[in-house]
Amino acid sequence: MAIIEVTDLRKSYGQLSVLEGVSFSVAEGEIFGILGPNGAGKTTTVECVEGLRKPDGGTIRVLGLDPATDGRALREQVGVQLQHTQLPDTIKVWEALDLYAAFYSRPRDWRELLEQWGLADKRNARFGKLSGGQKQRLFIALALIGNPRVAFLDELTTGLDPQARRTTWELIKQVRDSGVTVVLVSHFMDEVEELCDRVAVVDRGRVVALDTPAGLVDGLDAAHEIRFTLMAACDPVALLADLPGVAEVTVTADRVVVSGRGDFATAVTAQLARHHVLVSDLRIDKRTLDDAFVALTGRSL
Numbered sequence: 001m002a003i004i005e006v007t008d009l010r011k012s013y014g015q016l017s018v019l020e021g022v023s024f025s026v027a028e029g030e031i032f033g034i035l036g037p038n039g040a041g042k043t044t045t046v047e048c049v050e051g052l053r054k055p056d057g058g059t060i061r062v063l064g065l066d067p068a069t070d071g072r073a074l075r076e077q078v079g080v081q082l083q084h085t086q087l088p089d090t091i092k093v094w095e096a097l098d099l100y101a102a103f104y105s106r107p108r109d110w111r112e113l114l115e116q117w118g119l120a121d122k123r124n125a126r127f128g129k130l131s132g133g134q135k136q137r138l139f140i141a142l143a144l145i146g147n148p149r150v151a152f153l154d155e156l157t158t159g160l161d162p163q164a165r166r167t168t169w170e171l172i173k174q175v176r177d178s179g180v181t182v183v184l185v186s187h188f189m190d191e192v193e194e195l196c197d198r199v200a201v202v203d204r205g206r207v208v209a210l211d212t213p214a215g216l217v218d219g220l221d222a223a224h225e226i227r228f229t230l231m232a233a234c235d236p237v238a239l240l241a242d243l244p245g246v247a248e249v250t251v252t253a254d255r256v257v258v259s260g261r262g263d264f265a266t267a268v269t270a271q272l273a274r275h276h277v278l279v280s281d282l283r284i285d286k287r288t289l290d291d292a293f294v295a296l297t298g299r300s301l
């Protein structure tokens, strides 16, 4: 079931047209990513869906409600990650959670969230004294305090070290597994690849692709490649060209390049083993979400 439906969303700031017909839907229980270069219109899109900005055209339904007119009813069911400037430096961690819990009729127990997000020993610390990572985790805890059905998270792991990012990813998967739908705005390809069930790539105010991360990579014209050196004479074209997923086999002296799509690497390596073909320097060059992004937008993040 779609929990968010956005159809032909349009928005201009004065003469600047920022959204030119954005459409997508988010299914209940998924982690949905919004990926795009700077200025593509991601924040504008998400803030229209959250009811924080007013669109010029198109329709938005969140849990069947229009955020522009049913904001009050939606606020109970939607969690939004705050931006860094929105808490005073002097507020204590527990006070922030207690304050935000008071806005909701069925809030989560904030002590539980403190434990879950590794902030229990920072309960009495002032916001201004927290590290970047601790602030980030507090913002996520605040987005979840109202027991939302949908959570919007923007730049989830900015400022976190590699281990803290991995921990955050695991926690976000748990949030999804507990039934909360997550909309994630991100600049990080690895994060999107690891977390998102589906991704909308936004560029110049339009959705230029919408698929699973693997589907976006498979849609590339350029295929994955396997390269290896033959250690004894054999005919790799006869052996490999007809395997499922293989597009082309090129041989230059003893060096072989096999290009293909999907999981063709398993078929190729199994076939080599079955025919006792010994190879060396085997390398697999997989296309990545980064490649797909560059192909779709002409830019790298």
Ligand SMILES: Nc1ncnc2c1ncn2[C@@H]1O[C@H](COP(=O)(O)OP(=O)(O)OP(=O)(O)O)[C@@H](O)[C@H]1O
Pocket (backbone or CB within 6 Å): 013, 016, 018, 036, 037, 038, 039, 040, 041, 042, 043, 044, 045
């Ligand atoms: N309130 C505003 N008034 C005028 N222009 C704005 C306003 N908010 C955003 N813009 C402009 O609209 C365009 C899209 O901005 P938006 O913040 O939606 O993009 P974004 O994809 O989220 O970018 P980033 O990744 O840099 O956050 C940009 O050119 C931005 O300068």
